Amino acid sequence: MEVKKELDCKGLICPEPILYIKKAMGEVESGEIVKMDTTDKGSLSDMSAWARRTGHEIVEQTEEGGTFTFFVKKK
Amino acid sequence: MSEEERIKKFCCIATKGTLDMAYPPLILATTAVAMDMEATIFFTFYGLEILKKDIDLKVAPLGNPAAPKPIPGIPIGVPNIVGVLPGMTAIATMMMKSWMGKANVATIPKLLENCQKFGVRLIGCQMTMDVMGYTKEQFIDGVEIGGAATYIDVAADADINLAF
Numbered sequence: 001m002e003v004k005k006e007l008d009c010k011g012l013i014c015p016e017p018i019l020y021i022k023k024a025m026g027e028v029e030s031g032e033i034v035k036m037d038t039t040d041k042g043s044l045s046d047m048s049a050w051a052r053r054t055g056h057e058i059v060e061q062t063e064e065g066g067t068f069t070f071f072v073k074k075k
Numbered sequence: 076m077s078e079e080e081r082i083k084k085f086c087c088i089a090t091k092g093t094l095d096m097a098y099p100p101l102i103l104a105t106t107a108v109a110m111d112m113e114a115t116i117f118f119t120f121y122g123l124e125i126l127k128k129d130i131d132l133k134v135a136p137l138g139n140p141a142a143p144k145p146i147p148g149i150p151i152g153v154p155n156i157v158g159v160l161p162g163m164t165a166i167a168t169m170m171m172k173s174w175m176g177k178a179n180v181a182t183i184p185k186l187l188e189n190c191q192k193f194g195v196r197l198i199g200c201q202m203t204m205d206v207m208g209y210t211k212e213q214f215i216d217g218v219e220i221g222g223a224a225t226y227i228d229v230a231a232d233a234d235i236n237l238a239f
Contacts, residue, residue: 013179015106019189022109053110 001060001071004032010017010039010067018036019025020048021072033059036070043068085114086233088226092121094132094171094183100239101125101186107235108193115233116190119200122239123207126199126214130183136167138203191217198225 008023009017017038024034031069047070051058060071085107089100100122104114119125125132136142136158146153157163175182181189190197198221199214211220219225230236 011179013181015102015109017179018106018109019193022193050110 001033003071004028005034007034007036009043010037011048012038013040014046015043018046021047021050021070022054025054025074030074032074034072034074036072038068038070039066043070047072052074077156083112083235084229084233085112085235086117086226086230087115087235087237087239088117088119089122089125089239090120091239092132094126094134094168096239097125097183098180098186100237101183101190103237105186105189105193108195112234113227115195115196117198117200117221117229118151119203120207123199123203123209123214125183125187125221126197126218127209128213128215130187131181132168133164134167134171142167187215189214190218191215196229198229200226 005024005028009020012020012030017036017040020040021034021036024036028034039047040046047058050056055075057073057075058070059073062069085104087100087103089097091097100116104116107114124130134142136153138158140152140155142152144150153163158167168228197215197218199209199211199218201220201222204210204220211218
């Protein structure tokens with residue numbers, strides 16, 4: 001999977017990761033992937049709600065040592 | 076325009092001028108924009124304090140049984156009557172700023188900056204500005220001024236309406 005842009009949102013708390021991913025969607029083209037790392041536990045449900053609402057797709061999601069990684073494909 | 080294409084709208088009223096009550100409207104409005112909605116906050120009465128350039132919001136320790144406990148790990152709160160003593164408002168404010176800082180929550184000026192960057196419509200209530208002696212010059216850039224009809228016009232088209 002080719003990642004176009006990486007966002008480090010570790011240590012940021014609600015609602016900032018959502019604001020950063022929104023901003024990132026404006027900086028890539030349709031179909032491109034943004035990788036985002038977060039440590040905010042709330043981002044698990046918030047990211048799925050955000051994706052459902054905006055139509056962007058979380059194509060892969062992993063968790064390792066308290067860091068959540070989302071691969072988001074712009075619609 | 077079909078329901079699918081129409082951009083959803085978020086609208087809320089901020090009526091409180093305490094530090095703790097400044098967070099919810101700013102956080103929710105910016106999040107709404109991040110979720111591809113349009114967002115408007117109508118500031119009225121004490122809520123106008125949130126818009127001031129020289130912002131200095133405080134936490135009211137009185138009448139707040141849910142106020143956090145001053146000593147971490149010890150579940151004893153400050154008795155309500157102590158809240159009337161001089162300096163208690165400053166102490167409660169300092170404590171809240173310290174918790175928010177430790178949790179890495181954005182400050183109110185940072186949240187307002189996010190609102191401006193994201194194009195959240197910030198409307199100050201003309202009537203309460205007149206009553207309470209506020210001028211537009213005291214507010215941060217980009218604040219619109221309007222009255223009840225302005226709010227109702229926005230609220231009538233909004234999918235989410237909240238009051239804080």
